[in-house]
Amino acid sequence: MPLGETAEARYGAPYWAIHRGDLQAALVETIGRRLDVTLKLGVRVEDFVAHPNGITVSARSGGHTMEERGFVLIGADGLWSAVRQRLSRPRPPRFAGRTAWRALVPVHAVAPEFRTPVIHLWLGRDAHLVHYPVKSGEAINIVVITGDHWNAHGLNAQGWSEPASRADLVPRLAARSWVPQARALVALPEAWLKWALYDRPPLRHWSKGPVALLGDAAHPTLPFLAQGAAMAIEDAAVVAHCLAQNRTDPAAALQAYCATRRGRARKVAQLAARNGTIYHLAGASGLARDIVMHGLGGERLLHRYDWIYGWRPPTASGASGA
Numbered sequence: 001m002p003l004g005e006t007a008e009a010r011y012g013a014p015y016w017a018i019h020r021g022d023l024q025a026a027l028v029e030t031i032g033r034r035l036d037v038t039l040k041l042g043v044r045v046e047d048f049v050a051h052p053n054g055i056t057v058s059a060r061s062g063g064h065t066m067e068e069r070g071f072v073l074i075g076a077d078g079l080w081s082a083v084r085q086r087l088s089r090p091r092p093p094r095f096a097g098r099t100a101w102r103a104l105v106p107v108h109a110v111a112p113e114f115r116t117p118v119i120h121l122w123l124g125r126d127a128h129l130v131h132y133p134v135k136s137g138e139a140i141n142i143v144v145i146t147g148d149h150w151n152a153h154g155l156n157a158q159g160w161s162e163p164a165s166r167a168d169l170v171p172r173l174a175a176r177s178w179v180p181q182a183r184a185l186v187a188l189p190e191a192w193l194k195w196a197l198y199d200r201p202p203l204r205h206w207s208k209g210p211v212a213l214l215g216d217a218a219h220p221t222l223p224f225l226a227q228g229a230a231m232a233i234e235d236a237a238v239v240a241h242c243l244a245q246n247r248t249d250p251a252a253a254l255q256a257y258c259a260t261r262r263g264r265a266r267k268v269a270q271l272a273a274r275n276g277t278i279y280h281l282a283g284a285s286g287l288a289r290d291i292v293m294h295g296l297g298g299e300r301l302l303h304r305y306d307w308i309y310g311w312r313p314p315t316a317s318g319a320s321g322a
């Protein structure tokens with residue numbers, strides 16, 4: 001798909017691949033310039049109580065417990081969200097039958113054709129491989145997703161840094177269904193980290209009174225569309241907008257936020273799950289997929305994602321952000 005300048009001209013913003021740490025550093029730098037934001041690290045939210053004037057949150061930091069009072073509570077605490085648990089007593093996440101294997105290698109370790117700022121996606125039998133430069137082109141992020149059962153019973157379910165080795169991974173990309181360039185790339189890193197993928201259905205209601213959920217806590221999104229973090233960031237823009245628009249009734253503002261975001265978040269999560277099936281097709285179905293994608297071509301494939309990449313944040317004058 002033509003991203004780069006095409007994406008910038010078409011969507012009014014560049015398509016960036018960014019290292020998670022770099023994104024966090026940019027966010028921290030921004031809030032450092034805003035006097036009304038305090039960032040406290042190493043604090044685990046354990047419970048909360050809503051009362052007529054807002055909310056009291058109990059949390060633990062080191063060996064200490066603490067209480068914080070606030071106007072609203074936004075639970076942006078991920079797939080295993082404690083706030084979601086407390087808000088709706090949902091069923092636990094379910095194993096998605098896939099493992100993500102991740103490694104970061106220096107850019108000069110990879111073949112020259114893989115150093116350019118292009119996102120490479122390789123589809124194969126029961127697995128796919130994604131790699132792209134990060135850290136201003138100094139490193140290549142490699143992610144392989146394979147069908148798996150290693151964590152199906154929830155062992156270390158919440159971890160995403162389980163050590164894994166090349167010897168575990170390479171045999172899963174068999175020579176008969178994977179091209180040598182892709183196998184050579186996967187053979188580069190000795191050490192990998194692996195992460196069992198879990199999923200849970202999106203909630204119907206993400207807010208209750210002065211409490212709302214955001215990002216994976218509300219609508220976990222499998223990584224087959226590269227949109228989970230993007231959706232969390234969009235949620236943040238919309239919730240901020242709704243709270244600013246209705247300063248006197250936070251519960252109504254949070255309801256408006258959920259109503260605005262629910263349809264889009266659900267659609268993205270469903271498409272991501274469907275991509276996961278399509279990406280791992282093999283045999284005749286895999287061949288049919290390849291023919292269709294080839295027939296469509298990059299331009300038309302990108303066009304199918306216009307509704308995702310062309311999203312605009314809401315504006316004070318009333319544009320939707322849906």
Ligand SMILES: Cc1cc2nc3c(=O)[nH]c(=O)nc-3n(C[C@H](O)[C@H](O)[C@H](O)COP(=O)(O)OP(=O)(O)OC[C@H]3O[C@@H](n4cnc5c(N)ncnc54)[C@H](O)[C@@H]3O)c2cc1C
Nearest residue numbers: 043044045077078082100215216223226227228229230232
């Ligand atoms: C292999 C892989 C590749 C991906 N690639 C992409 C991609 O290319 N693009 C994209 O947009 N998305 C991608 N995603 C999805 C993305 O990582 C998630 O959707 C995103 O991180 C969700 O953000 P979040 O802020 O909702 O939750 P998280 O990123 O999970 O953050 C939750 C935070 O809450 C903290 N927390 C948890 N419990 C508590 C508590 N009780 N008290 C206080 N803090 C707490 C956690 O420590 C964590 O810092 C990928 C995911 C995977 C697994």
